[in-house]
Amino acid sequence: MENTDIANLFSTIADLLEISGDNPFRIRSYRNGARTIEGLPYSLISVVERDEAGLEEIPGIGKGLHEKIVEILKTGKCSLYDELLKKLPPTLLDLLDIPGLGPKKIKVLYEGAGIKTMDALEKAAKEGRLRAFPGMGEKSEANILLSIEAVRKRSGRSNISKALAKAEALVGYIKGIPGVTRAIHAGSLRRWKETIGDIDILVACADALEVMEKFVTHPEVERVLAKGETKSSALFANHLQVDVRVIDEKSFGAALQYFTGSREHNVALRLRAKKRGLKISEYGVFSEKDGSRVAGKEEADIYKAIGLPCIVPQLREGRGEIEAAESMKLPDLIQPNQIRGDLHMHTTWSDGRDSIEEMAEEAMKRGYEYIAITDHSRAVGIAHGLNEERLLKQMEEIDRVNDRIRKTASPFTLLKGSEVDIMADGTLDLDHSVLEKLDFVIGAIHSGFTMTEKEMTDRIIKGISTGLINVIAHPTGRLINRREPYAVNLKKVFDAAKEHGTAMEINSHPYRLDLKDIHCRQAVESGLYVSIATDSHNRKQMENIIYGINTAQRGWVEAESVINTKKPGDLREFLKRG
DNA sequence: GCCGTTTTCGGCCCGACTGTTTTCAGTCG
Numbered sequence: 001m002e003n004t005d006i007a008n009l010f011s012t013i014a015d016l017l018e019i020s021g022d023n024p025f026r027i028r029s030y031r032n033g034a035r036t037i038e039g040l041p042y043s044l045i046s047v048v049e050r051d052e053a054g055l056e057e058i059p060g061i062g063k064g065l066h067e068k069i070v071e072i073l074k075t076g077k078c079s080l081y082d083e084l085l086k087k088l089p090p091t092l093l094d095l096l097d098i099p100g101l102g103p104k105k106i107k108v109l110y111e112g113a114g115i116k117t118m119d120a121l122e123k124a125a126k127e128g129r130l131r132a133f134p135g136m137g138e139k140s141e142a143n144i145l146l147s148i149e150a151v152r153k154r155s156g157r158s159n160i161s162k163a164l165a166k167a168e169a170l171v172g173y174i175k176g177i178p179g180v181t182r183a184i185h186a187g188s189l190r191r192w193k194e195t196i197g198d199i200d201i202l203v204a205c206a207d208a209l210e211v212m213e214k215f216v217t218h219p220e221v222e223r224v225l226a227k228g229e230t231k232s233s234a235l236f237a238n239h240l241q242v243d244v245r246v247i248d249e250k251s252f253g254a255a256l257q258y259f260t261g262s263r264e265h266n267v268a269l270r271l272r273a274k275k276r277g278l279k280i281s282e283y284g285v286f287s288e289k290d291g292s293r294v295a296g297k298e299e300a301d302i303y304k305a306i307g308l309p310c311i312v313p314q315l316r317e318g319r320g321e322i323e324a325a326e327s328m329k330l331p332d333l334i335q336p337n338q339i340r341g342d343l344h345m346h347t348t349w350s351d352g353r354d355s356i357e358e359m360a361e362e363a364m365k366r367g368y369e370y371i372a373i374t375d376h377s378r379a380v381g382i383a384h385g386l387n388e389e390r391l392l393k394q395m396e397e398i399d400r401v402n403d404r405i406r407k408t409a410s411p412f413t414l415l416k417g418s419e420v421d422i423m424a425d426g427t428l429d430l431d432h433s434v435l436e437k438l439d440f441v442i443g444a445i446h447s448g449f450t451m452t453e454k455e456m457t458d459r460i461i462k463g464i465s466t467g468l469i470n471v472i473a474h475p476t477g478r479l480i481n482r483r484e485p486y487a488v489n490l491k492k493v494f495d496a497a498k499e500h501g502t503a504m505e506i507n508s509h510p511y512r513l514d515l516k517d518i519h520c521r522q523a524v525e526s527g528l529y530v531s532i533a534t535d536s537h538n539r540k541q542m543e544n545i546i547y548g549i550n551t552a553q554r555g556w557v558e559a560e561s562v563i564n565t566k567k568p569g570d571l572r573e574f575l576k577r578g
Numbered sequence: 579g580c581c582g583t584t585t586t587c588g589g590c591c592c593g594a595c596t597g598t599t600t601t602c603a604g605t606c607g
């Protein structure tokens with residue numbers, strides 16, 4: 001039972017309690033608990049093993065959730081969950097995915113007409129049987145049918161890179177509408193979350209109705225969900241929902257803060273405001289006494305009004321950032337200009353598209369001081385992975401390129417590296433004698449993803465224990481929305497990595513982001529170094545570094561934990577092996 | 579179910595939009 005499993009269980013319990021009409025605040029407690037657990041930088045198992053009482057030190061976990069966590073960890077079951085399932089069929093949870101349909105209506109439909117599946121709901125809507133229920137009419141039936149269709153086609157949350165591209169295009173479009181003075185995307189996208197449910201765009205303008213009209217008639221709009229004076233929503237291709245809100249200049253900062261979220265972060269801020277006799281809304285910070293405006297125009301002023309330094313969007317997840325801000329212990333987050341080089345990339349020697357020199361040129365354009373060339377090893381046959389012989393030849397080629405660069409009086413350096421496969425038995429794919437000649441070795445898993453957790457963990461630890469691996473590439477092997485991570489005990493991997501001076505990669509490809517945010521935090525809190533690298537297969541992909549940096553920021557990573565912020569000499573010192 | 583510089587009970591963030599309503603409940607973020 002990992003934290004994620006317990007968090008998912010609590011989240012499901014919250015949904016079931018909601019449908020059963022339970023106390024909304026009890027429901028919120030389970031939701032809060034789930035979020036908190038998901039974001040913890042350590043495993044609950046370790047807490048319970050050490051001292052059960054430690055659970056209640058975690059904010060949001062009280063007596064009730066404590067007992068349930070212990071029950072789940074000890075028995076693998078949760079009696080509350082089992083009881084709820086006796087009363088409510090789990091298929092009702094699917095119905096919560098239908099926009100416009102919430103727990104109250106689902107309960108009524110289930111109890112009144114025995115509707116418990118998406119198919120049954122569709123049938124009832126088509127037959128016009130839903131309009132018999134209070135608050136439902138023909139229009140509700142039509143909307144439910146449209147929404148069911150959308151849910152069936154939907155592929156889940158969008159990858160951040162897709163959402164960012166769409167958001168930037170739409171912000172450009174809106175800025176082109178006459179009278180618009182400001183437009184910016186907010187929401188989880190501004191927090192750089194790895195997947196995005198919908199895009200929020202805030203607009204300041206002279207004529208709100210004009211903006212709303214232009215937005216809902218955008219040529220790519222597939223369906224308008226709502227259109228009002230200050231808020232409109234529309235579905236775009238790939239079922240990406242976009243919400244546009246028009247905001248007064250004097251409230252813009254408050255709205256930006258509010259719509260950037262997360263919800264948990266905002267709830268905590270509002271609670272804090274309330275204790276100080278203030279009220280925060282998307283319109284500003286107001287005195288509860290006389291309703292006078294205290295702040296609103298700039299985002300930072302919202303935090304200032306409640307006695308906090310401004311917290312960057314990447315940290316606003318309700319994972320202890322407010323407490324850290326309060327005690328002036330916010331992390332000094334890694335910044336893009338602190339990255340001195342990229343330590344994972346491929347060239348035409350294996351499956352990359354560009355040559356060693358082309359990659360070097362691009363890196364120099366980016367202002368880097370070094371990069372590591374890390375082509376695949378022979379096990380990745382499909383990528384023309386290098387054997388020892390070809391790797392030795394490539395090293396000679398890199399020496400030649402380095403010589404040519406040195407003659408231009410550039411301080412730029414190429415490091416000779418390899419992304420060597422850690423084989424199923426934990427041995428490395430290339431002779432140690434050759435790997436020892438390299439400046440930089442990345443160890444990676446590219447096969448045998450279906451191993452058990454123990455097998456995979458042992459495999460990686462055995463690789464690390466060779467003492468030859470500087471960095472573990474994409475440590476969980478996941479592809480966002482495409483492939484689940486392989487089973488691995490990261491805690492044990494981190495321990496072994498610490499012992500052998502191995503760093504963890506934050507792979508910056510937007511479909512990897514591996515380590516992910518919370519794992520980054522676990523890694524640096526375990527005292528590990530990370531390498532923020534792009535795994536580029538062509539020049540252009542080097543720009544993906546921004547996704548890795550933001551993932552690191554979401555994981556509270558500071559520059560001192562990132563090996564590629566080191567000066568070339570310091571990096572070489574760090575890379576020296578045992 | 580959680581929590582406490584108005585504390586162990588009685589609160590718990592705030593507002594817009596829709597569809598069905600003659601004043602509002604449900605949903606969403």
